[in-house]
Every structure is written in C-alpha cells, then in structure tokens.
Amino acid sequence: MSKKALVTLTNITPLIRTIRGQKVILDSDLARIFSVPTFRFNEAVKRNRQRFPDDFLFQLTSEEFQSLTSQIAMLKKGRGQHRKFLPYAFTEKGAVMAANVLNSPDAVRMSIFVVRAFIKMRELLGGTKELARQLAALENKLTARLDGHEVAIVEVLRRVMDILDPPPLPEPPRRRIGFHVEPESKSKTKRKKKT
Template sequence: MVRSKALTRVEGITPGILVFRGQRVILDRELAVIYGVTTKRLNEQVKRNSERFPEDFMFQLTPEEAELSRSQFATLKPGRGQNIKYRPYAFTEHGAIQAANVLSSPRAIEMGVFVVRAFVKLRQMLASNKELAQKVDELERKLQTHDRAIVDILKAIRELMNPPTPARRVPLPERLCTRAHGRRRSATYAF
C-alpha cells in the first residue's frame, strides 16, 4: 500500500532508519513508501537486479529481527493473516540509492537524494551525541574530583569544630623535679 502524502523532508525519513547487525538500515516497506511504489514492486525489482545488491547493500532479516522490527510499528496486529507474510529486507545507505536506480522512476530518483540526506543527518546527530557524551563524562570526572575535595574540607572543618583533647599529664622522675635552689617543681608536664 502506497501512502498518498509525499515525504519530502529529511526529518520524515530519519525515524525510519533502524540499526540491525551494527548497520543503519531502512526496511523495504519504508523505502517503498518513500519511493512511491508498493513493497512487492520494490522487492521484484531488487530480485531482478540481485547482482547490484551485495550483502553490504541489502540483507533479509532473520525471523527474530523481523519480529523485533514488527514491534517498531504499532499498526501490525498479532494473529493469523494480520502479520508480515515475508521477512523484510533491510537496505543500507548504498542499497537505498541502488534501489532508486533500479526502480528508475522520477519519484524514486528524486527521493533517493532525501534518503541519502537522512542517512547523513543521522550520522551527524550520532557524532554530536558522541561529543556530548564525552563532555558529560568529563564533567562527571571533574565533579568526582570536586566531591573528594569537598569531603576533605568538611573533615578538616569537623576536626576544627571538635574541642581539643586535654593535654595529657606525664609524671617526671623525681630527680628532674628538684631545682638547683632546692625547691621542688611540679612533677608533671603537659604534652
């Protein structure tokens, strides 16, 4: 089924880009909508031109991956006849461009540019997120250093707030307690 509303903004394409097997891909049903054809027609053209689609351009999802992709779309219902009949194909950025070339319709060629821009924008967003994550990590390290310094300062303040312990009186030997004039001194000294 083809949507009547044309997708001409990159922001409309970007949410359809998913990650499978460590690669950013767009599923055949999303790509078909973007290019203005049915999923069946897209897959027919891909099969007819299979030599143009090596594994790094396109791959078919495993049953587990297909189930995972299904959970991404709330419109699909569980039950007999309500689910995906065939496992979807996932197209990488290069595969999506190649699909536009094999379809060779004016809309597919025009929308191929938007698909490429969507992949580029996603790459830029991920790069900026990495930079942001690095800055957050750096701030966390600084905070930990500051926290340790604050704890040390608070310990020092607590020690200063406690009353000093009274000096301990140590008895001196008797011979040290007499002065030269014969008078006795105190037999203890504070330390």
C-alpha cells in the first residue's frame, strides 16, 4: 500500500458529513481512500448499480452540492479538475459495498477503516443525544423550580415594600376654622328638672 493510501481512522472521520439527515461520505473521498481515481470508482459503482439501493447510495442535488462547495474548498485549480457530474453520497452500508465492488486488497483493508469511522461517529452522536436529553430534562426541572421561586420572591418583595413604604394612614378629621353651626340633635337638648 502506498504512503498516499495510508489512511487512519482520524483522517476518515472528518470526511463523513451529514446530508439529508444521514451520515455519508462522498464518492471522491471514498475513491481517494481506496486509492482509485474518482471516475473509475464511479464507473465500477454504475456497473454494479443493483448492489446499491437508495439507502446505500444517493446522488446529491445541485443545491446540496452548492452548499457543500461553499462549506469546503472542493474545487482545485487547473484543467480537468472540476466535477462534470453531481457527486454520489455513500452511507456506511454503501461504503462497505463499494469496497466489495472494487474487490482489491487495499479496498477491503480501507473498508474496515471506513466502517470503524462510521461506528465512531454513531457512538459520538449517541452520546450527544443522551447528553442533550439530560440537559433538556434539567432545564425543565430548573424552569419549574424557578417559576415557584419567582412567585415566592415576588411575594416577599411585596411584603418588604409594604414594611419600607407602608400605605398612608387616613388623615384625622381637621378642625374647621371659623363659626360653625352644628345641627341640633335630640340628645343635646336639656330638659328642665321638675321640682
């Protein structure tokens, strides 16, 4: 195996991308891993298309390809370096089947690395999904607690404000200035004593 073809698990992992909600590797990356020119790799896949159902392989749309080219520098300078056709995306199963189609010892060895890289990605995603679930549960729990605490804090603040700034007492009746005539009431009339 040549030095160019020597690929490790850490070199393959960044080549795995998420497209249409699936973890895939592009045909050009897979061809480079298997030490085969991309056009020869695609020829072998097209000759054995019956081995690649839709869940193994799909061709990118032009929008997906444009999105990928804007995210990574795929195009090289020079004549004959640009893609004429939209790339294929291989799932984990499709990458293993591609190694079987190529049927070379290098391809078989490299397929083991590819499978391990997909498994590592799956494990990493499984761990992050569990972590995301736990964080969501913790957030819900804290929100419920904070709602209860918020009500209690508002009540305490209202009481403290009442103590610091009590409502004003009603003013005592004021004496009026000047001459007043009060209406006579029955209880105020004096009776003369009988002797």
